[in-house]
Amino acid sequence: MQDSFDDRPETRWRFFTDGVMGGVSSGQVTFLSEGGRRIARLSGEVSTANNGGFIQMRRALSDVPPGAEGVRLVVRGNGERYFVHLRTEAMYLPWQHYRAGFVAGPDWGEVRLPFASFSAQGRPLSATPAPETLTALGIVAYGADYTAALDIREVALY
Template sequence: MRSAFAAVFAALFCLGGAAALMAEDLVIETFDSAPGTRWDYVADTVMGGVSTGQARFETERGVAFARLSGEVSTQNNGGFIQVRHRLQIPVPETAAGVRLIVRGNGEEYFVHLRTKGTRLPWQYYQAEFETTGEWREVQLPFDVFAPSGSLMRKTPTPGRVVSVGVVAFGRDHSARVDIREVGFYDR
């Protein structure tokens, strides 16, 4: 089964898809091939907030990455800026969590997952990670993702995840987080 799974994802990657199966990880993004067609910038301004920012796709010393930067403000019931990717392929049920390679300005950031069951804009699953000025790998098991509401499942189900967002959230601060790779890791 695993080799059939690997063959499918290898074929998708060879055909120009953004996904590749590497070792035990499913990499969904390396930001090196038109990432602006797959990632969206969203801010609290869609709900009346006043945070400002941007998502840019850059290359530095041959390394492609996304940079989410801006000013997060909790004024007017706001408090987030986000870069989000809607998944084109389902996450394998064997996935244990989200894997990122990131660096930043030393602030804490979040990964937000939306699933087939999170239909309202304020519904998501959230897990926190820290940044340093150096690239580092972050693994976030699904069981550390907290639901944003009490009527949601306790943890997200891998096969039901439909989007992944990297978010500066919840407090007034200057944000700058670079994301070099996004994917899922296996059990």
């Protein structure tokens, strides 16, 4: 899987907030052209008020390449911490996921998150995700009160 936001990315990526469970975070994902390339911009206000604390863009995964070892992103941001959430076919509760974090600085840079660096959130889950069971990938501003401003040029499994 490699996504560089060409060819109607709005049909693959969904945006949602903690409002689905009573939170008050707000934001959006927009798809823009910059320098002849397409990018996704995740932006908004993350608020932990009312038991909230996230905004997310997520896409379904299918046909994960055999031997995949992790997630690769090309990103820039405002120096805040962001996360990748992975879901697998064994997950049935909405809060279950595997999570790994990264900081996005002001210049474009590559982030590599090996599957071994993801931690299980929710029970009962194995310690790390099995690539062949992945069903969704989310890019998330999460867990603290802050302004999210993250640009993503590419998302891939490596």
